[in-house]
Amino acid sequence: MINDTEGDEAVPRIRTEPGPRIHTNNFDVLRLVFAACVIVSHAFAVTGNVEPVIWGRTLGNVGVHGFFVISGYLIAQSFLRSRTLIEYTGSRALRIVPGLAVALAFAAAAAAIFHQYAANPVPDLIDAPVWTLTWEVVCYALVAVLGIIGALDSAAFPAFLAAAWVVFLANISSLADFVLVIVPLLLMFGTGVLLATRPPRVRLGILAIAGGIGLLVTAYYPVFSWLLSPVQHVVPFAFGPVVTTEQVHRVIYLVSFPLVVIWVGRLRRPGIRLRNDLSYGAYIYGWPVAQVAVASAAHFGITLVPWSVLMLTVVGTVPLAYLSWRFVEHPSLRLKRWLWGRPVKAEDDEAAPVLF
Numbered sequence: 001m002i003n004d005t006e007g008d009e010a011v012p013r014i015r016t017e018p019g020p021r022i023h024t025n026n027f028d029v030l031r032l033v034f035a036a037c038v039i040v041s042h043a044f045a046v047t048g049n050v051e052p053v054i055w056g057r058t059l060g061n062v063g064v065h066g067f068f069v070i071s072g073y074l075i076a077q078s079f080l081r082s083r084t085l086i087e088y089t090g091s092r093a094l095r096i097v098p099g100l101a102v103a104l105a106f107a108a109a110a111a112a113i114f115h116q117y118a119a120n121p122v123p124d125l126i127d128a129p130v131w132t133l134t135w136e137v138v139c140y141a142l143v144a145v146l147g148i149i150g151a152l153d154s155a156a157f158p159a160f161l162a163a164a165w166v167v168f169l170a171n172i173s174s175l176a177d178f179v180l181v182i183v184p185l186l187l188m189f190g191t192g193v194l195l196a197t198r199p200p201r202v203r204l205g206i207l208a209i210a211g212g213i214g215l216l217v218t219a220y221y222p223v224f225s226w227l228l229s230p231v232q233h234v235v236p237f238a239f240g241p242v243v244t245t246e247q248v249h250r251v252i253y254l255v256s257f258p259l260v261v262i263w264v265g266r267l268r269r270p271g272i273r274l275r276n277d278l279s280y281g282a283y284i285y286g287w288p289v290a291q292v293a294v295a296s297a298a299h300f301g302i303t304l305v306p307w308s309v310l311m312l313t314v315v316g317t318v319p320l321a322y323l324s325w326r327f328v329e330h331p332s333l334r335l336k337r338w339l340w341g342r343p344v345k346a347e348d349d350e351a352a353p354v355l356f
Contacts, residue, residue: 025265033066034279038286039313040310043306043313048121065185068186069188069189070261072191074196078091085144096137098329102328103288106288106320119298121294125287127287135186157194157197188254208263210256218252276322278321281321285321289317290312
């Protein structure tokens with residue numbers, strides 16, 4: 001069963017008397033940064049241009065990975081704090097459904113006005129980011145199942161994640177979308193859960209330094225390939241034709257990135273707390289706002305470049321994200337107090353759902 005254990009120091013706080021608990025982490029800021037990565041990347045996508053690439057993947061893809069890492073880390077703690085499965089499930093639904101319903105209604109109306117964006121470089125897609133919500137929910141359900149069977153602890157979960165990695169590495173040569181796109185999301189989420197369960201003798205700072213070095217080495221792919229080439233020739237039985245440079249690059253990124261994200265998120269100094277969580281609204285409104293910007297410009301015979309779309313998207317998305325938080329998301333979260341006697345601020349410890 002779900003226990004009633006309060007979140008550990010993984011979500012650090014300081015206590016002032018009297019007064020509420022004050023966050024001293026950077027997860028809210030990181031979520032907003034990752035939302036910005038998605039918006040920047042989509043400004044290129046909606047204009048039919050190639051999206052910016054970092055670490056061998058689009059900037060938007062990196063932003064989504066960051067959200068899945070944070071989500072795994074905080075959702076695992078949310079499960080452990082929940083007193084019943086109904087409370088856990090209800091909390092997730094209150095976080096996702098109301099804001100999404102309003103955003104989809106907005107996106108559908110906007111698309112209808114502009115004839116499903118038929119003249120846009122990317123027609124018909126009214127809110128492309130929503131597809132990852134399915135996999136976010138799958139991850140939520142997986143956390144619940146593992147928690148119920150007692151596998152969501154520092155002894156059992158590392159073994160579970162290790163088994164998942166073995167399966168992934170056995171199929172790393174596959175070109176299937178599930179292996180290339182979905183599995184990395186699941187591994188990012190799983191690493192977040194792993195770090196939340198605090199495996200014995202793990203020192204996150206040391207791991208994060210190693211992860212940072214890994215990301216630094218892989219940041220510029222040609223240099224990474226040049227550095228790895230002698231190893232591939234000297235140790236053909238380990239690399240050779242079976243494992244390519246791209247596959248090694250992918251593994252280093254998948255291991256390194258979540259370590260750095262959680263380390264930065266846990267930092268107490270600086271610990272930046274935001275009054276309003278705009279990250280979810282940025283996800284679900286960013287794409288339709290960008291599509292409207294492109295369609296509106298085309299109506300007047302104007303062709304927008306990506307950076308112009310980005311500027312217009314930010315101008316349009318920030319107010320919508322604020323209104324979503326202020327009048328839809330946050331009021332919905334207040335129902336937790338009525339349903340389960342939970343303070344509203346407890347929701348701040350939980351990750352916003354991931355949409356890309």
